Amino acid sequence: MESRQPDHEFGTSVNETSTTTVLGYPRSDRILILVGMPLVGVVIGLLLPVLARQITGLSKLPLRTVVEFVAAVEETWQVVAFMAGGGVVGLVFAFVSLSESLTVTLTDSRVEASHDHWGKEGYDRADVAAVFMDGTTLVVLDHDSRQLVRGTHAAPAQKLAAAFRAHGYPWQDSDPYAALFRKWSPGSGALRPEVDAVLAARREALKHKSGHDVRELTRAVEELGHTVRDKGTEQSWRPLVRS
Structure with missing residues (x-):
């Protein structure tokens, strides 16, 4: 078993045993x-x-x-x-x-992500349908294209890709559903009123930088059959897609 050592090429702290990889802030x-x-x-x-x-x-x-x-x-x-x-x-x-940065723990059967603001979440490998980087944001999707994990990670995309692929996760070079996203416009008629209402509340949470509320409202949007991503306080949405 190897102890935790700095990876000088990428500046990323990695703890690897025969079954576990931990990717944290360099x-x-x-x-x-x-x-x-x-x-x-x-x-x-x-x-x-x-x-x-x-x-x-x-x-x-x-x-x-x-x-x-x-x-x-x-x-x-x-x-x-x-x-x-x-x-x-x-x-x-x-x-x-x-x-602000995630710590990710990988095994061949499970992925866990922890964050100072919202604690730790874990998911079975069988529940993961896609993993990719959206800019500097790591995204893990389930088979209904819901966002199991979404958060900034300090490691380079190449380092994350190598770690996920080594454990058999379906790493993607880009968001497989990127083309489905549409910019949210309040009252446009493109979404049901209840979805618009949740997105309006979520926009306010983004403005006030309330990370907990943003996460909860994202879950609420997904319960209504859609998911959402942000650029600043601007929201884009797409329907959930079964893989």
Whole structure:
């Protein structure tokens, strides 16, 4: 049995035994984010007062009161406080960034996906009809083309494809149902009123970045015979298709 090691070619942390592959956030990237983002925040905290002093003389200056407040930061303890604040903000952004990526565990008979926001979900290999990348998003479909898993993954598509194929999963180079998607337009008549209502609620959840509500409303759309994908807050839908 091999212990967990970094794969330097792809920068992806992989734990492989004869039966299991774990694909998570790259270890090197994790270190870079946890160290780099706070450092960037510290530098911004150091330079911000200097920049503010340089622009206070502008005749038209948005948020002048805020800029003048920052420009007045000159004492050593004030600069240190700004730098510390920038470091904390950078660290928060680092943890948020890391929490957005899936961790995927594969065996020949089961796939599990875990996410900091919604926990862990697992599905039998027999229930999986297609696996592919939609941009940077990993998608796993069942035999009714429902989305069992949909989430951002940090690993390159080639790495994910190799891992899924090695365990016998039906990896696709692209979404096999991409041509069926149509942009959602409220009240267009293309969908039943109840589907429009769920998509309207889902659009609001997207605007408010409520990941839990978006997931629940996606499930509700699928219960009504359709599925949905997003580009920002713009939604596209297609009917479910039995494979």
